Amino acid sequence: QVQLQESGPGLVKPSVTLSLTCSVSRGSIRSTTHYWGWVRQPPGKGLEWIGSIFYTGSTYYNPSLESRVTFSVDTTKNQFSLRLGSVTAADTAVYFCARQSVREGGPPFFDLWGQGTLVTVSS
Amino acid sequence: DIQMTQSPSTLSASVGDRVTITCRASQSISTWLAWYQQKPGKAPNVLIYKASNLESGVPSRFSGSGFGTEFTLTISSLQPDDFATYYCQQYNYYPWTFGQGTRVEIK
Numbered sequence: 001q002v003q004l005q006e007s008g009p010g011l012v013k014p015s016v017t018l019s020l021t022c023s024v025s026r027g028s029i030r031s032t033t034h035y036w037g038w039v040r041q042p043p044g045k046g047l048e049w050i051g052s053i054f055y056t057g058s059t060y061y062n063p064s065l066e067s068r069v070t071f072s073v074d075t076t077k078n079q080f081s082l083r084l085g086s087v088t089a090a091d092t093a094v095y096f097c098a099r100q101s102v103r104e105g106g107p108p109f110f111d112l113w114g115q116g117t118l119v120t121v122s123s
Numbered sequence: 124d125i126q127m128t129q130s131p132s133t134l135s136a137s138v139g140d141r142v143t144i145t146c147r148a149s150q151s152i153s154t155w156l157a158w159y160q161q162k163p164g165k166a167p168n169v170l171i172y173k174a175s176n177l178e179s180g181v182p183s184r185f186s187g188s189g190f191g192t193e194f195t196l197t198i199s200s201l202q203p204d205d206f207a208t209y210y211c212q213q214y215n216y217y218p219w220t221f222g223q224g225t226r227v228e229i230k
Contacts, residue, residue, distance in 0.1 A: 047159075047167065047210055047221040062218040063124075096166055106173060109157045109214045113166035 002027035004097050004114035011120050018084040018121075022097030022114060029078045030055045035100040035108045036073070036080045040093040041116075048093075052100060052108075053080055087121045094118050125149050125213050129222035135230040142198040144225045146211035151191045155215035158187055158196045161224075162207045170209075171196065201227070 008020035029036065037052035051061035053071040061069055073080040084091060094116040100108035126149035136142050154174035159167035169178045171187035174194055184199045198205055206229055211222040
């Protein structure tokens, strides 16, 4: 069973760049039927899609965050990463990495999630 | 962006009840809708994809229906493990968007 695990700092200062990595185990990130995404959830609030990346490096970002976000993929390490710049307290959230599957020829949906990691933005 | 609106926001029910949650999209998304269950401190877990397809391993008491702009998630007989928050998500148009969630509480 494929597993996803987020890693990164739990506390970052305002205005810096937040970096998180998602490690994929028991399966290959080099899949033609999967995308790899990030979703965040502020404490006590709902879910927000940040963006997704294909193993080739093609990226799809939420326009609300596109000016501050960069995704990358490392197929040799079976990992993909998120960088979010100029963070503020509003970026405090649990950040989930997730796999998106293409089924029946349709667009991809989230079918497997990491456990999530809480990132707090505070000085 | 496609706005996804769930109703109700909170639902109080008893074990054994039939429960229905509605999700409305601000424009047609065909059948590209998924439902997720989330328990406190845990990641979401997919229940339904493509509006009505039951994800493997999900109990058959969960079902989904709808097309276009109106969708429903039904739990035929609520079990103790089902008390959680449920989210719908459209994946027809970027940016993919979620509903605000429906919390199912014990009555």
